[in-house]
Amino acid sequence: MTHCFPRDQRDHTMTPLELRRAVRSGQFRVPTAGYCGAFAQANLVILPKAHADDFLRFCQRNPKACPLLAVGEPGQWNLPALGCDLDVRRDVPAYYVYRDGALAAEAETLAELWRDDMVAFAIGCSFSFEQMLMQAGIALRHVEQGRNVAMYRTNIANQAAGPFAGNMVVSMRPMKARDAIRAVQITSRFPAIHGAPVHLGDPAEIGIVDVGRPDFGDAVDILPGELPVFWACGVTPQEAIRGAGLALVLTHKPGYMLVTDITNASLAAF
Numbered sequence: 001m002t003h004c005f006p007r008d009q010r011d012h013t014m015t016p017l018e019l020r021r022a023v024r025s026g027q028f029r030v031p032t033a034g035y036c037g038a039f040a041q042a043n044l045v046i047l048p049k050a051h052a053d054d055f056l057r058f059c060q061r062n063p064k065a066c067p068l069l070a071v072g073e074p075g076q077w078n079l080p081a082l083g084c085d086l087d088v089r090r091d092v093p094a095y096y097v098y099r100d101g102a103l104a105a106e107a108e109t110l111a112e113l114w115r116d117d118m119v120a121f122a123i124g125c126s127f128s129f130e131q132m133l134m135q136a137g138i139a140l141r142h143v144e145q146g147r148n149v150a151m152y153r154t155n156i157a158n159q160a161a162g163p164f165a166g167n168m169v170v171s172m173r174p175m176k177a178r179d180a181i182r183a184v185q186i187t188s189r190f191p192a193i194h195g196a197p198v199h200l201g202d203p204a205e206i207g208i209v210d211v212g213r214p215d216f217g218d219a220v221d222i223l224p225g226e227l228p229v230f231w232a233c234g235v236t237p238q239e240a241i242r243g244a245g246l247a248l249v250l251t252h253k254p255g256y257m258l259v260t261d262i263t264n265a266s267l268a269a270f
Helices: 016-024 049-061 127-135 177-187 236-244
Strands: 039-048 068-071 095-099 102-107 118-124 150-157 167-176 226-232 249-252 258-263
Touching: 016 258, 039 049, 039 068, 039 127, 039 236, 049 068, 049 118, 049 236, 095 236, 127 177, 167 177, 167 236, 177 226, 236 249
Parallel strands: none
Antiparallel strands: 039 118, 039 249, 039 258, 068 118, 095 102, 095 249, 150 167, 167 226
């Protein structure tokens, strides 16, 4: 079933459909944090059918980092369960192209790279719960500073499936202790968008040497009295893709997400 929500259900100046059309026309090429806040955003992984079963098992074994929102059939680019008039080849503001496990290029569209054997995986994104945190009065530094969220490689090992393994990637948001406690309570209700944080406090405990130098996204200020709070991140599959060394894999660029018509509220587990 497709989902087309009326304009009065948005909490931003654009509906998800309007934003996707702006992306498709080349008018929107920035990180999607803070846009269409009531609607779920998705990480994207597109790979050949020959590796799709292994990648599906990888997601099932690592649900914190890879909560699946939708999986397409081979050659299916519209994923109607995610929204009306949705095209995974054109509706993400920036894409990564991996060849033989290495990041080979960035792209604004995948139309010329698409093949009939490609299978698209949409994975839940932590941007989706940010609106709920802000509604609870929890400030988000990267949104305030107009930056991409900070993301880091960790020493937390994923459970392997076929050629896919590697370590978890996390996103970080600095918060005061009372806000961190509230954030745990809020996000625990949403396992489909990464759920509760995986770590609070000392970044070194999860293998992050310098929190001021993220591996993906932008550095943000951590003020006195704040804790860094880390959530599992949907960039994790991109680390697994590097290790797998497949001939061709297509993904979103970290922070540049696919905005869906699924309401975040509908993803609550309780």
